[in-house]
Structures are given as structure tokens and as C-alpha cells.
């Protein structure tokens with residue numbers, strides 16, 4: 001089994017879209033792929049069996065959160081992350097770089113690492129590239145991420161440059177610290193929407209050499225056009241034969257547009273976060289189920305969807321569940337929303353196979369933009 005092998009199976013003639021097969025320690029991943037997020041070891045509100053039934057191939061967990069609770073030692077004593085999550089397929093762990101800068105109270109950012117106060121109990125913690133890589137090696141995920149510094153958006157160019165430079169230096173330390181050949185260490189390209197900085201960062205990371213490359217720092221309020229323009233530009237600086245991962249993305253239109261620019265992997269909390277907040281993806285745009293207009297609506301969320309939620313529950317029932325605070329409401333709408341994104345990925349695969357992706361994606365993007 002050649003872990004890290006990425007085979008391009010089919011390429012769209014009129015865009016950068018492609019289908020691939022990525023070999024990992026827990027099986028092959030057919031790309032493009034959407035990865036549901038299980039930040040603290042659970043895809044919120046869903047059993048692993050539900051996630052598997054939807055057709056998800058790989059799920060995420062987060063090193064920052066697992067480091068704080070229950071702690072890496074405890075995860076190891078519980079049999080590792082796959083055992084803890086009851087998931088025998090591929091897992092990707094984010095390094096915690098984003099969460100340290102977005103969740104915690106930063107005390108010190110140095111070239112060595114970061115000192116911060118835990119967002120849980122204020123405990124002072126120190127993380128650096130080597131510690132974050134060792135933690136991911138011990139968690140045992142199949143794909144692990146470099147420890148990076150995520151500059152806020154927007155921010156002064158000087159801050160963006162220093163965060164990008166530091167992320168490059170830290171990526172090299174992560175690669176030198178990474179000991180487990182069963183795990184793939186992906187680099188993360190930073191640089192905001194500054195195309196020159198993105199090129200510089202991508203070129204430097206490719207020089208160091210990684211089995212896959214992510215793009216971080218997008219889908220943070222820059223807007224769809226900036227995100228796609230930056231993605232398209234950066235992809236041109238990444239190797240054709242390595243997987244490309246657009247972190248934290250995204251909504252239905254983002255997935256289609258990202259694939260068109262040559263992205264292979266996506267993750268996003270929105271299907272479950274929106275699901276918990278009674279917001280459901282539909283082909284006609286999101287619907288807010290707490291709205292009284294759905295009180296006696298006997299239709300499923302989406303005619304023809306086929307997910308467990310749409311096969312068994314009406315919009316009226318779902319509105320009732322949210323209205324009275326039944327736990328089943330968030331679970332059902334999360335199942336539907338992940339299924340909705342999975343179905344988009346399935347349609348992407350089919351259209352790339354049939355060489356109809358460009359026309360299909362054009363029509364879909366127009367439709368979703370109008371929602």
C-alpha cells in the first residue's frame with residue numbers, strides 16, 4: 001500500500017477540475033471530497049454510522065481541542081483517535097494553528113511557538129510546530145496539518161508577511177519533526193488575498209516538499225470573488241500531482257467553484273452548524289425551519305433528496321422539533337445538510353466523468369448565486 005500516492009483519474013477538458021485517488025493508511029479517498037468536521041472527536045449530533053451512511057469518506061478532528069480535552073495521553077490510552085471516534089476510515093487532524101489564533105487568548109507569539117490561555121479554563125499552554133506534530137503523530141490521524149500562524153483578516157501587510165514567513169519556517173520544522181510514515185503531513189499556504197505573498201509561500205513550501213498542500217486563511221470574510229481569485233492563482237504554484245485542500249470551505253457554490261479551480265479536498269462546519277441552527281440547504285437556497293410558514297408544511301426539506309431526514313420527516317415536524325428543543329431536530333437537519341454537500345460532490349464526479357462539468361458547474365453557480 002503506497003501511502004501518499006495520488007493518482008489523477010480524470011481531468012475536465014475545459015477547467016482545472018479533476019478526479020483523483022489518494023491512498024492513506026486507512027484506505028483510499030476518491031477526490032474531490034467533502035470532509036465533515038468532528039472537531040472534538042464527534043461530528044456534532046451524528047453517530048459515525050450516520051456519517052458513513054451519508055457516504056462521507058473522511059472526517060476531521062482538531063488537535064487544539066483534543067490537546068485541551070481530553071488530552072493526547074488520554075486519547076492514546078483510549079486506543080487512539082480512530083478508536084475514540086469509532087471511525088475505521090481516514091481521519092484528518094488540523095494542527096491547531098487556526099484555533100490558537102482564533103479561540104484562545106494569545107499571550108506570546110514568538111518565532112519558536114505560541115503561549116496562550118486556554119479558552120476553556122484560562123490554563124497557560126505552549127504550542128510549537130514540533131509539539132503540534134508530535135501530538136498529531138500520537139493521535140494517529142491519516143493526514144495531519146502543519147502548525148501555522150493564521151493572520152487575522154483583514155490585517156496590515158506587515159503582519160501578513162510575518163505570519164506567512166513564520167508559517168513557512170514552522171512547516172519545515174513540522175516536516176523535520178514528523179516521524180510516522182503512515183501519516184501524510186500537508187503544508188498550509190498562507191498569504192491572505194495577497195497574490196504575490198501566496199505565490200511566494202506556495203513556492204517555498206513546494207521547495208521544502210510535502211505530499212499535499214492546503215490553502216488556509218480564506219473563507220474568512222474576503223468574499224467569494226477574492227476567495228476564488230486567490231485559489232486560482234495559488235493552485236498554479238502547486239504541483240499537479242499532489243492533492244490540494246481548501247480549508248474551511250464551504251457553501252455549495254464554493255465547492256463547485258473550488259473544484260473548477262483544481263481543489264481536491266474541502267472541509268466546513270456549516271452543514272452541521274447550520275443544521276443545529278435549523279437552517280437547511282435546498283436547491284432553492286437555505287430555509288430557516290423556525291419560520292412559522294413551515295408549521296403545517298408536509299413536504300420534506302427537498303423532494304427527491306433521499307436522505308434519512310427527507311425520507312421520514314416533514315418540514316412541519318422539523319419546525320416542531322426545533323420549536324420545542326427536541327435533540328432530533330439538529331441531528332436530522334445535519335444529516336440532510338451533509339447529504340446535500342455529498343450529493344454535490346457525487347454530481348461533480350459524474351460530470352467530470354462525462355466531460356460535462358464546465359456546463360453543469362456554470363448552470364449551478366448561476367442558480368446558487370440567485371438563491
Ligand SMILES: CNc1nc2cc3c(cc2[nH]1)N=C(N)NC3
Nearest residue numbers: 094095097098216217219247248
Ligand atoms: C473559515 N474556516 C477556516 N479557515 C481556516 C484556515 C486554517 C485552518 C482552518 C480553517 N477553517 N487551519 C489551519 N491550521 N490553518 C488555516
